[in-house]
Amino acid sequence: MNPGNQILNIRKEQQLTQEEFGRLFHVTRQTVSNRENEKSYPDLQVLVDMSNRFEISLDILLKEYSRMVRAIDKERILGTVKHEKSIIDFFTGVGTGLITSCLFSPNSTIRTVVIFVGLLMIGIGWYKKSRCDKKVFEYMEEHDKAEF
Structure with a gap:
């Protein structure tokens, strides 16, 4: 089912x-209708609340329908x-801003330190981006394998 x-x-x-059911879970009647017609899915916390309130196993609510699990x-x-x-x-924004702010300042030790800090922040941003991209690609690969 x-x-x-x-x-x-x-x-x-x-x-x-639908209105009464929606009030129990702090959503509108339209949201309940959309969920019943599978135009949207409840988030995981709502499913846990439903399971607790109506004493229904999460297995029944989740396991039998893999499309909803993938959507969540x-x-x-x-x-x-x-x-x-x-x-x-x-x-990256703060690092760029720091470097840009130093373009018109006179040469000094402080300017050099601020440029270094700016470059360091940009480097941290790029590093975090590469890690985030890696996570996304791993998820996509895992998702592609699950569909076949």
Whole structure:
């Protein structure tokens, strides 16, 4: 049984409207409808809450439907990548800003140190980017193998 039908069955067994069911999990009636029609999936925390509230095994909610598991996994990876990207942007942006600010300052020891720090920050940003890219490629390879 797909997760949309499972959510629908749980809701009907509990004799709840979509609006009432949505209130339990802090979502709108439309969100419940989208989940029942498989236009979207609940996040993992909502599934855990459903499992606890209605005493249903997570195996029933997750294991039987691999597409939802892949979607949740993909969202988790994308969240990690988004977080990493903000850190990378910080390091490279600050490093570039430091170096740029030194373009018009007179030669001094402080200028040299600031340029060095700027280059170091850009290097850290590039290093973190290469690590993040590696994680993405590993995920993509793993995902491709799982589909075949």
